[in-house]
Amino acid sequence: MRIKKPFKGRRSIGPLFTILAGLLLASPFVLAGVAGYYLFLKDAKKPQVNLSPQADAASLKRPFTITAADEESGIRSLTVTVTQGQRRADVLRRTYDPPRPEVTERFTLEGSELRGGAFELQVAAYDGSLANLGAGNTSRVTQRMLLDMVPPSVKALTPAHYLRQGGVGLVIYEVNKDVTRSGVVVGDVFYPGYKQKSGQYACLFAFPQGMDADAYKPRLFVEDAAGNEKTGFFVNMAIKRRFREERVEVSDEFLAARLPAFAGLYPEVRDPVERFKMLEAQLRRQNDATLAGLAAQTAAAPLWDGAFVYMPRSVVRGSFGADRIYTYKGQEIARETHLGIDLASVPKASVPAANNGKVVFAGPLGVYGNTVVVDHGMGVQSLYANLSSVAVAVGDEVKKGDLVGATGTSGLAPGDQVHFAMYLAGHPVIPIEWWDGHWLEDNITAKFKRYASPPAPES
Ligand SMILES: [Zn+2]
Structure with missing residues (x-):
């Protein structure tokens, strides 16, 4: 029934309309015909x-x-x-x-x-x-x-924030109206804040390990339902931290042991060293994007309780923030900023959950090998990689110390280990602060108690 008309059809409307209008007035019998014409x-x-x-x-x-x-x-x-x-x-x-x-x-x-x-x-x-x-x-x-033309106002309640490079701080703030989005902006990274039962908002934010202290200018940011925005200043002290350089020699034995797991990738690249470089350059970036995407699956309030724990009787084989240089026969072949800590013990050692939380990832993840990610709330997540086996599934609730898996050599692990990392809003942060009960008490727990505790019940 339909006729496809050229787009230019509109130009002929004027005369057509005049004729049709004339016909319409002329006879009611024509009306039916006109209607049919229009249907066409x-x-x-x-x-x-x-x-x-x-x-x-x-x-x-x-x-x-x-x-x-x-x-x-x-x-x-x-x-x-x-x-x-x-x-x-x-x-x-x-x-x-x-x-x-x-x-x-x-x-x-x-x-x-x-x-x-x-x-x-x-x-x-x-x-x-x-x-x-x-x-x-x-x-x-x-x-x-x-x-609504009135922007919300935001005020930090916590007086000063001391952040060490790669580390985290907590700001508690209040706003004078409902907001749809609030948090801290650092460069192009947004750390979301979470409304607490007390009515105040709490936001964990970081001093990214790759940023200069001079460039570090975190700002509070709030936006209401109408889209009115406000940016607020709050007091921050940024303390520089030095990161190491680590050299990891890639041997033929290592390549022979690790590369078969990636046999389906980059079939056009045959040379083992070139394959290793491709995995480091491309697959790692994809895997990091997957990990960053898990940040959205976080509880609005802390699930953790006290200091985080790490694998007992383990030694540190690789440190956070290290500029890791991979060499082959002494020549540099790849470079990576190592954003976790490698912990080694006996092979297939039990790996405990660092704190209470909920499993948001469990399974193989490229260069990370068998991986578990546990959400601890407010954007804080812990990662356990290079595992030989995984003992939990997505959705599981874990308590501090519960078994999440066993150390291993999956992915591109240099040896039997767990690559342990802490993430905040999808970005790696230094784990040692979370293992340190004093740091946690002074910088997080005490602030929650003092500035975001629920109002006392009326007596
Ligand atoms: Zn590692």
Whole structure:
């Protein structure tokens, strides 16, 4: 029944309309014929329109995006209007000649002269068909919203924060209204804050090991439902830490033992040393992205209880933050910043969960080999890699000291070990602080007690 019309069809509307209008007036018998004619010309489908975000509050600066699509006759025009009381204003008005199958437009409410309070936003998209006497099919999206022009305010309650490079700090802050997003921004990293039962917000944030102390300028950040943002200063002391250099000799025996596990990858690369370099350069990056993605699966409050534990009777074989240089016959072949601690004991030694938490990853993970990740809440996660066996499954709740697996040589482990790492919001941080009961008490636990304890019950 449908006739595909060229997009240029619109140009002939004027005369067509005149003739049809004349016919319409002339005889009611013609009416049926006219209706049939229009059915033929009709692109029966309405355009698809999508407005995002679909918020019920907006600020003047909040950017909105509209996408509109009509695969048959294309989008001919798009309008956005706002209505508040008796006032009505155009925010956006676009026409497309010729019509386009898909359009995307962005707009803000700046210049709309809206006042704070309720208003209605309407998006209308018209397609290029001759339906509705040439006007085209129309789709409308109407959204009632509140214009909120008052940014939230944020105030740090914890007075000073001493962070050592690679380490973590806790800031507790309060905001004066509901916020949809808050936390600490460090460079291009965002550490989310979590609302506590007491009403205050708590955010663990890091001084990334790869950042200069001079460049380290953490800021509090809050955003309300309308998209109003506020950035807040808080007192920080950044203390530089020196990291080591570690050289790891890659032997032919090592390559012969480890590479078969990666036989399916990079089949075009035959040379064992080149294969090792590919794994270090490419597979490690993919695996790190997987680990960073686990950060979203975190509890809003601490699950840990007291100092974290590490594998008993173990020795440190590789340190955090080390510039690790892999050599083959004495020549450098690859370089990596080692963002965990390698702990070795007897082969297949039992590896305990460092603290209470919930398993969010359990299984093989490329260069990390058999891996377990436990979430401890507020973005804090512990990782156990290079395991020979895994004793837990995703979703398991573990207590401090529970068995998560056994040490091994899976992945690219230099020897039988566990590569242990602590992550905050998906970024590795130095584990020793979490093992240190005094550090934890002074920097985390005491602050929670003092600045984010629930209000005392009324007597
Ligand atoms: Zn390691």
